[in-house]
Amino acid sequence: xxxxxxxxxxxxxxxxxxxxxxxxxxxxxxxxxxxxxxxxxxxxxxxxxxxxxxxxxxxxxxxxxxxxxxxxxxxxxxxxxxxxxxxxxxxxxxxxxxxxxxxxxxxxxxxxxxxxxxxxxxxxxxxxxxxxxxxxxxxxxxxxxxxxxxxxxxxxxxxxxxxxxxxxxxxxxxxxxxxxxxxxxxxxxxxxxxxxxxxxxxxxxxxxxxxxxxxxxxxxxxx
Numbered sequence: 407x408x409x410x411x412x413x414x415x416x417x418x419x420x421x422x423x424x425x426x427x428x429x430x431x432x433x434x435x436x437x438x439x440x441x442x443x444x445x446x447x448x449x450x451x452x453x454x455x456x457x458x459x460x461x462x463x464x465x466x467x468x469x470x471x472x473x474x475x476x477x478x479x480x481x482x483x484x485x486x487x488x489x490x491x492x493x494x495x496x497x498x499x500x501x502x503x504x505x506x507x508x509x510x511x512x513x514x515x516x517x518x519x520x521x522x523x524x525x526x527x528x529x530x531x532x533x534x535x536x537x538x539x540x541x542x543x544x545x546x547x548x549x550x551x552x553x554x555x556x557x558x559x560x561x562x563x564x565x566x567x568x569x570x571x572x573x574x575x576x577x578x579x580x581x582x583x584x585x586x587x588x589x590x591x592x593x594x595x596x597x598x599x600x601x602x603x604x605x606x607x608x609x610x611x612x613x614x615x616x617x618x619x620x621x622x623x624x625x626x627x628x629x
Contacts, residue, residue, distance in 0.1 A: 425464075427455060428459065428463060430453070433510055435449060436510040437508065439513075441513070441514065442517070479511050489542075491563070496584045496587040499566070503583070515528050515532065516568055536556075537553070537557055541553045541556035555597045562593070
C-alpha cells in the first residue's frame with residue numbers, strides 16, 4: 407500500500423514540476439517575443455519537455471498564454487486599498503530590467519496580434535491588480551473620476567515599461583527606475599490636488615487655458 411502511495415505522490419510531484427516548467431518557459435518566451443512569435447514547440451523545448459504536454463496541462467496556446475499572464479500579474483499586485491505608484495513603478499522597472507523584456511502582461515496589452523481573449527484577460531488582470539487600487543487611492547483623496555484617472559496613469563506606466571526596454575529613447579533608458587517612479591507619483595498627487603476644481607477634462611485644459619469672459623468680448627474699433 408505504501409509503495410503505491412509513494413508512486414502516486416512521485417507522479418504528482420513530477421506533474422507539478424512539468425507544469426511549472428512549462429509555465430516558466432511560457433512566461434519568459436511570451437514576455438520577450440509576444441503571443442504570435444512563440445510556438446508551442448518553442449515552449450516545450452525551453453521547458454525541456456514534450457510540447458504535447460501543454461494540451462494536457464493548459465489546453466491550447468491561448469490558454470497557456472492566459473496562465474502566463476495571470477501568473478506574471480500575481481507578482482505585481484498592489485494592496486487593494488491603495489497604490490503608491492512611485493514605489494510600484496520602480497519595482498516594475500527593476501523587474502523588467504532583470505528579465506530584459508516588458509513581460510507577458512505588457513506584451514498582451516500592447517500587441518494587436520494577440521488573441522482578443524488574451525488581451526481581454528490581460529486587461530482584466532490590470533484592472534484588478536493596479537487600476538482598482540489606484541482608483542481607490544484617488545477616490546479617498548477626493549479626485550473626480552478616479553477610475554478614468556487611474557486608467558490614464560497606469561497606461562502611462564505600461565508605455566514607460568514597454569518603451570524603456572526598447573532603448574529607443576536615450577533619456578528614458580538612462581533614467582533610474584526611482585526617478586521615473588517619482589515623476590509618475592507626482593502626477594498622481596497632481597491629479598488629487600486638481601480634482602476639486604473641475605472635471606477630468608477641465609484639468610487638461612485648466613481654467614487658465616480657457617478665455618475669460620472679458621477675453622471673449624470684442625470691442626468694435628472706433629470710427
